[in-house]
Amino acid sequence: MIEITGTLLLPVVEVRLTFSRAGGPGGQNVNKVNTKVTLWFDVENSPTLSEYQKNRIRQRLAGRISKEGVLQLTATQYRTQKANREDALQRFRELLATALAERTVRKKTRIAAGVRERRLQAKKRRGVLKSSRSGKDWKPGG
Helix, strand or coil, X not given: XXXXXXXXXXXXXXXXXXXXXXXXXXXXXXXXXXXXXXXXXXXXXXXXCCHHHHXXXXXXXXXXXXXXXXXXEEECXXXXXHHHHHHHHHHHHXXXXXXXXXXXXXXXXXXXXXXXHHHHHHHHHHHHHHHHCCCCCCXXXX
């Protein structure tokens, strides 16, 4: 079981992992060893997820899901297949957890009357100070 959130556990059989040779630097190792891990998760046909959860994932991860409804994630950061597998699974957990997380609604707060009054008085004083600098009686050079 793959734990996504405290209440959501996905069976391992719903996630498919494929391995291939990674590109980039690495010499002989990169040419011979299948270290690249690609994780595939069929969001559309998952029996574990509810329709509500599927819709949330579709909306929040729209750019990562194919037309067929499959989420694909690739891991090539590490030199070993085991480390890349763990990285892919961890990123998958985080991705689904953030997609399914409920956004907290901001609690509206009021500014206290005293705070508002002090702010307005300070603005008034500043305005008076600035208007006193207008220099209507000021003469150049004198």
